[in-house]
Amino acid sequence: MNDKKMIDEEKHFAEVIEQENICTNENLIYETPGTLTDNIMHYCPGCGHGVAHRILAEVIDELGIQEETIGVAPVGCSVFAYNYFNIDMTEAAHGRASAVATGIKRVLPEKYVFSYQGDGDLAAIGTGETIHTCNRGENILIVFINNGIYGMTGGQMAPTTLPGMKSTTSPYGRDVATMGNPLKITELVAMLPGTYYVTRTAVNTPVNVRKTKKAIMNSLKYQKEGKGLCFVEIVSNCPSNWKMTPVQSNEWLEKNMLPFYPLGDIKVPNEKEK
Amino acid sequence: MKELKLMKGNEALAEAAIRAGCDAYFGYPITPQSEVLEYLSQDATKRTGMVVLQAESEVAAINMIYGAAGTGKKVMTTSSSPGISLMQEGISYIACAELPCLLANVVRGGPGLGTIQPSQGDYFQAVKGGGHGDYKLIVLAPSTVQEMVDFVRLGFELAFKYRNPVMILADGALGQMMEKVELFEQQPRTFELLPWATTGKLNSRERHFITSLHMQPDKMEEINIHLQTKYKLIEKQEIRFEEFMCEDAEYVLTAFGLVARVCQKAAILAREKGIKVGVFRPKTLFPFPINEIAKLASKVKGILDVEMNAGQMVEDVRLAVNGKIPVEFHGRMGGIVPSPEEILQKIEEKFVGELV
Numbered sequence: 151m152n153d154k155k156m157i158d159e160e161k162h163f164a165e166v167i168e169q170e171n172i173c174t175n176e177n178l179i180y181e182t183p184g185t186l187t188d189n190i191m192h193y194c195p196g197c198g199h200g201v202a203h204r205i206l207a208e209v210i211d212e213l214g215i216q217e218e219t220i221g222v223a224p225v226g227c228s229v230f231a232y233n234y235f236n237i238d239m240t241e242a243a244h245g246r247a248s249a250v251a252t253g254i255k256r257v258l259p260e261k262y263v264f265s266y267q268g269d270g271d272l273a274a275i276g277t278g279e280t281i282h283t284c285n286r287g288e289n290i291l292i293v294f295i296n297n298g299i300y301g302m303t304g305g306q307m308a309p310t311t312l313p314g315m316k317s318t319t320s321p322y323g324r325d326v327a328t329m330g331n332p333l334k335i336t337e338l339v340a341m342l343p344g345t346y347y348v349t350r351t352a353v354n355t356p357v358n359v360r361k362t363k364k365a366i367m368n369s370l371k372y373q374k375e376g377k378g379l380c381f382v383e384i385v386s387n388c389p390s391n392w393k394m395t396p397v398q399s400n401e402w403l404e405k406n407m408l409p410f411y412p413l414g415d416i417k418v419p420n421e422k423e424k
Numbered sequence: 425m426k427e428l429k430l431m432k433g434n435e436a437l438a439e440a441a442i443r444a445g446c447d448a449y450f451g452y453p454i455t456p457q458s459e460v461l462e463y464l465s466q467d468a469t470k471r472t473g474m475v476v477l478q479a480e481s482e483v484a485a486i487n488m489i490y491g492a493a494g495t496g497k498k499v500m501t502t503s504s505s506p507g508i509s510l511m512q513e514g515i516s517y518i519a520c521a522e523l524p525c526l527l528a529n530v531v532r533g534g535p536g537l538g539t540i541q542p543s544q545g546d547y548f549q550a551v552k553g554g555g556h557g558d559y560k561l562i563v564l565a566p567s568t569v570q571e572m573v574d575f576v577r578l579g580f581e582l583a584f585k586y587r588n589p590v591m592i593l594a595d596g597a598l599g600q601m602m603e604k605v606e607l608f609e610q611q612p613r614t615f616e617l618l619p620w621a622t623t624g625k626l627n628s629r630e631r632h633f634i635t636s637l638h639m640q641p642d643k644m645e646e647i648n649i650h651l652q653t654k655y656k657l658i659e660k661q662e663i664r665f666e667e668f669m670c671e672d673a674e675y676v677l678t679a680f681g682l683v684a685r686v687c688q689k690a691a692i693l694a695r696e697k698g699i700k701v702g703v704f705r706p707k708t709l710f711p712f713p714i715n716e717i718a719k720l721a722s723k724v725k726g727i728l729d730v731e732m733n734a735g736q737m738v739e740d741v742r743l744a745v746n747g748k749i750p751v752e753f754h755g756r757m758g759g760i761v762p763s764p765e766e767i768l769q770k771i772e773e774k775f776v777g778e779l780v
Contacts, residue, residue, distance in 0.1 A: 187631075218624045220622050239634070240633065241637055246484070246487035249479070252488050252491065256448060256492060257448050258623065261624055278483070279484050
């Protein structure tokens with residue numbers, strides 16, 4: 151018995167030493183972006199916000215623009231975004247993030263400015279600001295997280311809630327005859343001459359995560375070139391308020407959200423202009 | 425060298441903003457103050473490089489102010505009563521986040537859409553908070569076009585000194601009337617990286633974030649106590665007022681803004697009739713000259729407060745007087761400016777009649 155225990159311990163130590171040898175800077179393939187703080191995120195398990203935050207942070211790191219980027223957080227689940235991004239940020243009133251971003255960009259035009267907003271913030275209470283900021287062609291990035299529900303207040307109907315979809319304020323499913331139709335605001339802003347690049351992505355699969363990252367990367371490059379407004383909708387999930395496990399919510403998203411909110415570029419820059 | 429001009433109040437205010445080195449103006453047209461945005465749209469950007477942007481609403485304008493003020497730039501918006509009502513949420517955020525900015529309300533008669541004629545009906549809104557939560561604006565009340573100019577410079581100074589929004593509370597008549605003004609020289613637009621502003625997080629410092637959200641009650645109370653301490657300091661240091669023939673007065677008229685000038689005329693008329701009347705005019709409505717009015721109350725026999733509203737500042741006058749002497753009120757509403765003669769008649773009715 152004693153001999154066996156000694157052998158097990160030796161094996162264990164050997165494994166630990168091997169792990170330590172592997173975990174070196176040269177072998178690193180994945181680490182926290184410098185643009186994220188060490189604060190523990192308050193997002194629910196499986197929520198897309200964490201992934202979207204990480205993508206933004208990775209892009210800011212890769213472009214080396216941490217010192218030159220100012221973000222605007224909304225009211226909604228991502229109200230505390232300023233706790234997670236290691237950059238200067240302002241927390242806006244509900245719906246007003248794009249107006250706040252306009253104010254910042256207009257007085258500091260050489261900085262990179264983005265707003266990060268949910269569907270209730272951007273497409274309900276802030277519709278006016280969204281449309282006019284896009285129409286003016288403010289040289290900023292708007293990141294729009296669409297999960298079809300009010301997460302922070304506990305699962306009420308959003309402007310983007312699907313027809314028939316249940317929420318605490320549409321408990322029998324969204325009846326479009328009385329509650330109105332879901333608003334495809336991304337298609338709407340794509341029509342405006344002020345928008346330069348409008349796209350819809352998701353973060354439910356590794357492929358979509360990579361596409362989202364590319365969209366954010368392009369947007370910030372366009373901003374540097376002064377091209378005008380870039381608008382990235384990220385179709386996301388809300389396991390807690392959809393009352394699903396994270397895996398179920400991603401399946402539901404694929405089956406229900408994406409047919410209504412199809413992924414892909416809606417407005418791409420004119421090749422000649424580029 | 426003195427530069428004298430004949431200018432409309434709104435235009436003088438706009439010219440003063442350019443000369444004060446204002447970095448950005450965000451606004452939305454509304455009568456009777458649209459001339460501010462119109463004047464700035466002419467050549468302000470050409471002259472100093474300042475940003476001038478017509479927003480899609482007053483709601484958007486105040487939030488552009490919030491964003492731009494957060495960078496430490498000198499920013500300003502103006503509006504009139506209904507537009508200022510729309511801005512209240514944003515003003516509350518700005519006050520809590522302690523951002524410096526200059527606001528001007530060229531007040532028109534209310535409630536509702538009301539009238540485009542002059543009024544002082546927004547005293548409570550300006551002085552007592554206006555939006556949600558416990559906060560104060562520094563409120564400056566000009567009574568001449570000259571003060572519309574002077575208070576722009578003073579307003580920016582106070583806004584940055586205390587990191588607090590400052591409001592110029594004018595009225596439709598002051599905005600529209602023309603008077604001789606002496607303009608100050610063009611100040612350079614300067615930009616300083618302030619230790620709280622969102623200007624881009626340098627590697628050499630921690631990130632800055634501007635927020636008014638504090639979920640822990642003890643933290644939120646701490647913020648509130650900090651704000652209240654600041655307001656107490658402002659009350660101690662920034663009271664401004666003007667006395668007109670108060671030294672030997674038996675009766676005093678209290679009034680702010682344009683009405684104080686009408687009261688001065690009424691006091692002259694009263695003295696011609698042998699009634700010793702003076703005029704006390706607060707120039708700062710917050711902080712309010714409580715002690716100065718209390719001192720007057722121990723000297724004179726009565727106060728008549730005159731306003732273009734249903735009686736708003738009179739509540740603060742009565743608190744200051746604390747029952748020592750009678751405080752009467754005369755107000756006109758709906759855009760009507762009281763005449764010196766009617767004020768004189770009120771003095772005779774309310775006070776002199778009693779003596780006989």
